[in-house]
Amino acid sequence: MGTTEGDSAESLGSRIARLRRAKGWNQKDLADRVGARPSQISKYERGTYLPRPDLLPILGEALGVSLDYLMTGRSGGEPRRDFRLRERVEALETLPETQRSNLVAFLDALLAAHQLLRRYQELLHQHGHRALPERHPPGKAPVRGGARKGR
Numbered sequence: 001m002g003t004t005e006g007d008s009a010e011s012l013g014s015r016i017a018r019l020r021r022a023k024g025w026n027q028k029d030l031a032d033r034v035g036a037r038p039s040q041i042s043k044y045e046r047g048t049y050l051p052r053p054d055l056l057p058i059l060g061e062a063l064g065v066s067l068d069y070l071m072t073g074r075s076g077g078e079p080r081r082d083f084r085l086r087e088r089v090e091a092l093e094t095l096p097e098t099q100r101s102n103l104v105a106f107l108d109a110l111l112a113a114h115q116l117l118r119r120y121q122e123l124l125h126q127h128g129h130r131a132l133p134e135r136h137p138p139g140k141a142p143v144r145g146g147a148r149k150g151r
Helices: 012-022 027-034 038-046 056-063 067-072 084-092 097-126
Strands: none
Touching: 012 027, 012 038, 012 056, 012 067, 027 038, 027 056, 056 067
């Protein structure tokens, strides 16, 4: 549980092998294009060795992907996806209807509150205001001016 897309779903070596095969190349074809030996490509794909940092952009270019995609499996602007909720959907679907309805109502309220807060923060930012000052529980307000001596 708790995996995110691009973390460990596919290793760098597996991604290199998949991209190479998608181009219809064998390991020698890729090696020739990036200035490596076929045995090195084999070791990268098996995860025995990692490519040198200076070879990574060359591999990405040869395979037709960005360096970010080569390394993570994600496009540059693509947000990281957190699959923890998706992993729980099946279990949530086994809840009784009343609990599922309550859960949906709670999630709708949570999302609406989040959108409202985000919009509020955008408006504050547009108008050059800071967020609301920190609130303190009644009777717990900070002392202004510091403590007085002799008391």
